Amino acid sequence: MPQLLRTSVLRSIGLFVLLFGHLAIAIAFYPTFLEQKGALLAMAEGVSKILARDAALAAKSDWGYVCGQQFFKFSNTLGTGAAVMFAAGAVASDTQRGTLELVLSRPVSRTRLYLERWIAGALALAVPMFLVSALFRPLCDVLGVTISVPTSLMLEAAAYETAFLSIFYSVAFTWSVFAPRVLTIVLGLIFGTIGMYALYLIPDANAWSIYQWADVRTFFDMQSRPLSATQWLRPLAISAAVALVGWYGFRRRAPY
């Protein structure tokens, strides 16, 4: 456990630094964004319909800007990478270096072994998301930039972002149970998710991208009305189902 905890804390710190750093840059850039938003909107208009729509939402209000910069752009992309990286080695790293038998021959139940690894990685992903969102207002104060977004809204968005990213986390974790090499999982999922993200930006094809569930509009709408139960349950149910498949695979690998 201390080893798992240490890895989890280090990952968490790494992700926190990146998310916090980006948030600080985004806040500091906000006055410039307001000055140049006309030009930015025109540029987005020329690139794609989806991008133009998202840019318009981002330019609509302070919250729209935060949704676009911190959640849709940065948390979605970096978070996906982090989710994949944190989960890919959960079991596959032991398979790869031949230590899985050592791990499995200890007097620890299979359920506990699987759950503690799943939870450690999930916390490394979730804690920085919440922490950075909680620090949004103090950061604005320190940087002297006025952005009127309540902390509760930031935390709600962080919770949804975490639920959304848990899909990638569970897929990587489950794949880790079956795959013998960590790199295969990382490359496979990183390329796959880059493809998905790119697909979101293609008009008429974006409905096929999973990132439509965590686009600027989804986050933007949180300001006016809470997310529906379906919106919350959809990523959580997929994540849980995939994690169960992983659990089944793990039990097949370690039957007793």
Place this chain on the structure above:
Amino acid sequence: MPPVDPAIRVAGLSRRFGRTLALAPLDLEVERGAVCGLVGPNGSGKSTLMRLLIGLVTPTTGTVEVDGVRLAGEGRAVRERTSYAPGEIAAFGELTLEQQFRFLLRGRDRGARERAHALAERLGLPLRGRLRTFSHGMKRQALFCAALAPDVPVLLLDEPTAGLDPSKRGEVVAILREVARAGRCVLLSSHHFGEVAKCCERVVFMAKGRVVADEVTEALERRARRLLTLEFGDDAPAAALGPVVAALGVGARTSAGRVTCELADDDPISALRRLPHDAPPPRTITFGTHSLEELYRDLYGVEGL
């Protein structure tokens, strides 16, 4: 006679990997406090048996019971009573030996780490050394120390001396003899008959997934001493050796110009007198100096030891 309350009890245990039969249905009991050696060439099913015993592999058929606890449904309880050193070298390269002990001995008794440290010191392993800097043999010894440290009734050691230099191998055998004296049940696999004979009172010999023989070491050594081998050379006609085999009686076998027979007593002269007068003269006659490896090679035709 099987032990009344064995530490390990296996009934009809088998494992198939696709079309390959890794372990044929096996019944085996190892008594408490016994040190039992599993010997056999590569692919004979020794490691598969070990993995089945600790629940790392699902059996195709059969049951496993360790210290009175059935593995099916009680895997954790079995692992609490068992300690295992895998045959394949594995180490958490980024950890120090001390950290690896802490990780591997999680859930074990309080004194386990101290015992592991003491064993490591005895074998000259640096506790603060990173495992990625360890040689193959040092990693093997590290696994051996971690497996021996917990206070459990059953130890499963898969080739604990493989890849060690002769002095370290001797030290490991000495430690195993101490473990045997302490009354723990040890199932030890090895390619080296000599080592097994030094520390095991019983030897189970395996080949191609089957148990070929299961005997007390002393009896085996006695059998080896009674092995008579007549070397006729590769060019000896098989037809000429037939009467020799027949004359030596039940159990005699011929292979590559060699006739081998396990005698019922220590008198090779009377056996030689029974040979037909027209039989070709043997080039060499060997009696009383066979090793256990030779006993198995000659009696069971198993190579690879």
